[in-house]
Amino acid sequence: LDYVFLDLKYCARTRNNYLTFLNIFFAYFVEHGILKDNPARTIKKIPQRMLKKQREVIPLDVVRDIAEYLEENDKMFLLACYLLYYCFIRPQELCRLQIRNLQLMNHTIYIRGEQAKNRKDEYITLNEKVETFIRSLGLCQYPSDYYIFSRRLKPGEYEISPSRFGERWDKLRSTLGFSSKYQFYSLKDTGITELADRNVTNITIRDQARHSSLAITDVYTRHSTAKANDELRGFVGSL
Numbered sequence: 001l002d003y004v005f006l007d008l009k010y011c012a013r014t015r016n017n018y019l020t021f022l023n024i025f026f027a028y029f030v031e032h033g034i035l036k037d038n039p040a041r042t043i044k045k046i047p048q049r050m051l052k053k054q055r056e057v058i059p060l061d062v063v064r065d066i067a068e069y070l071e072e073n074d075k076m077f078l079l080a081c082y083l084l085y086y087c088f089i090r091p092q093e094l095c096r097l098q099i100r101n102l103q104l105m106n107h108t109i110y111i112r113g114e115q116a117k118n119r120k121d122e123y124i125t126l127n128e129k130v131e132t133f134i135r136s137l138g139l140c141q142y143p144s145d146y147y148i149f150s151r152r153l154k155p156g157e158y159e160i161s162p163s164r165f166g167e168r169w170d171k172l173r174s175t176l177g178f179s180s181k182y183q184f185y186s187l188k189d190t191g192i193t194e195l196a197d198r199n200v201t202n203i204t205i206r207d208q209a210r211h212s213s214l215a216i217t218d219v220y221t222r223h224s225t226a227k228a229n230d231e232l233r234g235f236v237g238s239l
Contacts, residue, residue, distance in 0.1 A: 001043065005215050012046040015215060019045055046215055058182045058190045060238040065176055067239045075137060076153045077168050079130075083109075084184070085191040085239045086127040086232075088209040090117055091162035091184065099155065100144040107131060107228035122210055125232040187239070192217070194237050204231050 001022075005015040022040040029035040058066075063085075070078035083089045087109060089097070096115040103110050108123045116122060126134075134140075139148060142155045150156025153168065169184040188209075195205050206217040208229065 002213070002215060005218065012215070016045045019043055044213065056181045056186060056189075057193050058178075058186050060190075060194070062176075062178050062182065063187075063190060063238045065178070066172065069172070069176060074153075074168070074172075075133075076149065077165075077172070079133060079137065080149060080153065080165055080168075081184075081187055081239060082127075082130045082133060085187040086130050086235070086237065087124045088188050088191065089124065090188070091165050093117060094149055094165065095147070095160050095162055097148045098144065099139060099142050099146050099148060101148075102134065102140060104131060104135065104140065107233060116210075120210075123228075124210075125208060125229040127235055128233050129236055191237065191239075195235065198235065200231055200235070204229060208232055 001015055001019060004010050004018055005012065019040060022043075023038065026035060026038040026040050030038055066081065067078065070081065080094055083094060083097075084091070089109070089111070093111060093115055097109070097111075101109050101111060101115075103123075104126070106123075107126045107128075109126055111122050111124060113119045113121045139155060146155045146157060147159055148155055149164075150158050150160060153160075153164065165184050173180065173182070192205055192209060195208075196202070202217055206213070209217060211217045
């Protein structure tokens with residue numbers, strides 16, 4: 001299926017149709033005692049919502065403008081942008097991140113299953129640039145149960161809604177005058193695309209983005225481990 005989708009460049013819908021055929025084919029074998037189990041049963045389709053993805057990758061000159069402005073005017077929102085761009089941590093997950101999730105000695109962020117979209121405990125590599133920025137903000141001085149982004153996007157006791165990031169992004173877009181096609185979540189697409197353009201392997205990108213397969217990673221252009229990935233640690237992007 002990856003060969004059909006990634007190498008032959010068939011569309012995601014065709015890849016999903018092939019998977020449907022395989023499930024029917026192997027189910028017949030199981031029913032007639034030829035196989036004990038359906039080997040395609042655990043392979044997931046590419047979600048329909050991903051086939052209709054409308055977000056656009058942000059031009060790198062706009063990314064640099066965003067970074068420069070936020071460095072001067074809103075460091076905590078810049079951190080949120082960093083975590084989405086470099087670590088691919090989704091807005092809903094950003095809202096749930098606490099100080100205790102930062103494992104700076106291991107150069108990782110540990111996301112517990114109840115905080116993650118996929119409900120799995122996972123480690124995310126902390127890029128050196130992002131880790132240095134986190135240290136400069138002094139976040140580890142706050143209580144471990146504080147949310148990293150609370151009211152006014154500052155560390156605090158209260159979990160916020162993901163809409164707070166969208167509101168801050170809208171103000172930023174109004175200030176800098178970039179297109180409404182570029183959404184806050186577009187930073188994730190842009191980060192993935194820039195890694196791919198820098199020849200970072202698809203497997204490395206898949207693991208950092210916590211995609212279920214290489215096929216999902218390709219639509220956007222880990223096996224969970226507590227060890228930081230050196231390839232990601234040294235990456236310096238445009239944000």
